[in-house]
Amino acid sequence: MNGINHKTKTSQILLTIAAFVVVVAGMSAAKVILVPFLLAAFIAIISAPPLFWLQRKGFPTWLALLIVILGVLFGGLLMAGLVGSSVKDFSRDLPVYEAQLKQQSDLIMSWLDKLGMDLSNLALTETFNAGAVMKLVITLLNSLGNVLANGFLILMTVIFILLEASSFPTKLQTVLGGPGTSLVRFDNFVSSVKHYMAIKTLVSFATGVLVAIWLAIIGVDFPLLWGLLTFVLNYVPNIGSIIAAVPAVLLAIIQLGLIRAVLAAAGYVVINLLMGNVLEPRFMGRGLGLSTLVVFLSLLFWGWVLGPVGMLLSVPLTITAKIALESRDDTRWIAVLLGPGIQSESKTETADESTSKSQ
Incomplete structure (x- = not known):
């Protein structure tokens, strides 16, 4: 019996690990759909307290929801505009930053050379390139911009989540039987x-x-x-x-x-x-x-x-x-x-x- 129980527990562990791998792989494969939904849930959780506060102050549900959604929409448009203009400005000003970097690196090289250090084989400008410095920022901005491109889907999901937020505890209590x-x-x-x-x-x-x-x-x-x-x-x-x-x-x-x-x-x-x-x-x-x-x-x-x-x-x-x-x-x-x-x-x-x- 002990051997059978041991095999059963081992099988359960292996099955759990396999299920975990399948779920993670599925989430990664479906992240194009899953990420906007999770972001919408994230925004809805942040927006729920202001919504409930407005309702407690006597605002009708539709008006409170409209105020919150307009606030979310304004913040999203502001962020999208800032991200879009920043990527454009980075591309425009990058040659200027590269020139400034070369000038500063030349000064550093000259100063170190006066101290007797042989830096002729050190390609400082190539090692510390302005384009590489800004690559992380541009990547983050592009990732954020791609998410904001699904703005309509995210906004509609937020609206439906907030509409269900007040009634969900009652539904859950009914399902659980008290x-x-x-x-x-x-x-x-x-x-x-x-x-x-x-x-x-x-x-x-x-x-x-x-x-x-x-x-x-x-x-x-x-x-x-x-x-x-x-x-x-x-x-x-x-x-x-x-x-x-x-x-x-x-x-x-x-x-x-x-x-x-x-x-x-x-x-x-x-x-x-x-x-x-x-x-x-x-x-x-x-x-x-x-x-x-x-x-x-x-x-x-x-x-x-x-x-x-x-x-x-x-x-x-x-x-x-x-x-x-x-x-x-x-x-x-x-x-x-x-x-x-x-x-x-x-x-x-x-x-x-x-x-x-x-x-």
């Missing part, structure tokens, strides 16, 4: 994700505005673009702010010299330390129960499966998977491994339970 444990757990999950998205959006927006203002004061070209890039990449945990800072600082080196580039980098560091390590934890309150390693690995995994938008949505998608794993006894151990630890996990659950009771 307010049971599963419904409480789902409510806690939705509340956690909405809380995370709302705070993260506000903090990211404030970070982007401060970065744009600082770079405009220094004199770096395209400050609005760098502010937008900071706002978008701030959703990417751990390394998003670093990725956002690199192209702006490199452009500052090419355009304004080393001193102002150091000022630009210092501004990024101060702003991100203030917003990410001081204000965000204070407003975020309870965490979402993921270890730092899992957050980083989820960033790589979802970026590989779904592209740049997958990196943006890595935390919400991983949280969804964790909640699904927690709902079954035979997969709960995987959810524990994804969490920050037994003690932190229990604290989070206690906070969630107290929150649900207070509601």
Whole structure:
């Protein structure tokens, strides 16, 4: 009997792994359709709190929805216009940056040559090419532009999700047959994700505005673009702010010299330390129960499966998977491994339970 049980467990594990591979391959193959839908869900989650707030203030549902959708549409058009004009301006100004880079590299080579260093075989300009410096930015802008090209599909999906948002809890309670444990757990999950998205959006927006203002004061070209890039990449945990800072600082080196580039980098560091390590934890309150390693690995995994938008949505998608794993006894151990630890996990659950009771 033990041998049979062992074979059964082994078969279940192999079947689970095979199913996981098939699902991931299917998601990667269908990312052209899946990415706009996930982005629409992401926007809908961010837009839901303002919608519910307007409804509580006495606005009819149709008027509250119209106001929110107009806000989303305005933000999308503004972002699309900024992305499109930035790609055009980059292509136009790239020869200027290359000339400035060559001039600065020649000065550095001359200075090092006076110190007695033989740099005749060092091709500094070819190694540090302005086109290569901006390649990452242009790639990110093109990826974002491709997603925004599906704007109508995304907008319609957001509208339908928001229309169903208020009635979905009632439908779920009817399906589950009453307010049971599963419904409480789902409510806690939705509340956690909405809380995370709302705070993260506000903090990211404030970070982007401060970065744009600082770079405009220094004199770096395209400050609005760098502010937008900071706002978008701030959703990417751990390394998003670093990725956002690199192209702006490199452009500052090419355009304004080393001193102002150091000022630009210092501004990024101060702003991100203030917003990410001081204000965000204070407003975020309870965490979402993921270890730092899992957050980083989820960033790589979802970026590989779904592209740049997958990196943006890595935390919400991983949280969804964790909640699904927690709902079954035979997969709960995987959810524990994804969490920050037994003690932190229990604290989070206690906070969630107290929150649900207070509601």
